[in-house]
Amino acid sequence: MIRFDHVHKEYPRVGLALNDVSFEIQKGEFVFLTGHSGAGKSTILRLIHMADWPTSGEVRVSGFSSETIRRREIAILRRKVSFIFQDFRLLPDRTAAENVAFALEVTGAHRSVIHSKVNRLLAQVGLSTKAGAYPNELSGGERQRVAVARALANDPIILLADEPTGNLDERATRGVFELLRDINAAGMAVLFATHDLELVRANPHIRVLELEHGRLIRDSAKERA
């Protein structure tokens, strides 16, 4: 479903961000992506989202290749591969429900289905009672749940999470993590980038990809094999 094949990524001023990275993630997997900041975690997520292109090597995501994908297809890819961030990226002038509805509106969903779908998504992330609240009226954990609901709006098959618990306290972190586990249990692949080693250690059965200075230095799946 996701496949990196000898991927190098070099930025003009920063230099080498990824150095010969190869890995594969299967349908429905839950994978931690770890490493210090600057190790290349966000670069990998951006490459999967086709927001950036490898300098050499190939990235394949859900049937699309970084070498052949056309501009128009990127929008289609992104409905299958959704993204949540450390800073939530919610629109401050819209309520929780409107933020979720926005993802449906701008991808051309019909008005009649938006309302019921938004309610269902907010219920799924446990925020039915906060539908009318604006982001600044919500806690960090609740904001991230809204972001998750928005990410699920277009029924993706992969969820990319870039330090989604980085701004959250321990309890909210656990809550969001459990929410992502539930979503994964329903069949969606989750790639969870984090430098929270405690969270990683507390879940030893979850596959870990570890990066250092742009190199993939550990893939726990291979150790087990």
Next chain:
Amino acid sequence: MLPYALREALNSFRRAPLLVGLSAGMIALSLFVVGLFGIAAYNVDHVLRRVEERVEIVAYLRDNARANAIELARNEIAMYPEVLDVVYISREQALEIARQELGELHSMVVELDVNPLPASLEVRLQPGLRDARAVRDVADRIAAYPIVEEVLYGQDWLDKIFLLRRIAGAAAGVLGGAFAVVAALIIGAAVRMAIFARRDEITIMRLVGATESFVQGPFLIEGLLTGLLGGLIALPALFITYRALSDSVFALEWMPDLWILGGILGGGLVGLLASLLAVHRHLRAI
């Protein structure tokens, strides 16, 4: 998709009414200027068409021209593709016409012992072939006949009217173009501000998989509507000016509907192109 794009475009009108007003006003001003010169060009054209119907080339013949040479020349000239007809006016006929046209002054002519008027060939050209160049061309060919003493065709005023038409057309083009560029720059600035005001939304639209045409739609519609609005403002302003000029200075013809439609659509097109440029320049940076 359209309702969303239209809604967002109208939202952006609400968010920055001054800027949108300024853009539309500028488009209106440029279309107004184009319209004024358009009216001028149309009216000069109108006058010209009427004058052209009367355009004649008169070839005065030498007194010693023989009748068969005149007849030959007349037949040849009548065969020119540009020529509608050729009429021979003898010296006697010329005198008669002069008497009639001179009215009270005819006694001066009557009392003359000799007829001072030459015979002539009056040549009328085909409609559509009466522009200055065709007239001059035919006149030059007629002047080449040995029997022809002098050719008159009012080249001075003909040249002036054609020049006037060209000036009106060029002024409409240059001034209208200059104003349109300023209008386009203002629309570009308005769209740029709208893009920056909505950059968080644009980021998220792309994040969740909105197509690029969906992202660009509202901005393009904003430009198009601003341009059309400018056209709709310019139209009544132009009509009022036209009426005032027509009532106080001299009677003018109003432009054909097709020109008006073209003007309004032209405004929309300038708006659309300006926002297209702005979108391509600034959306990429987000």
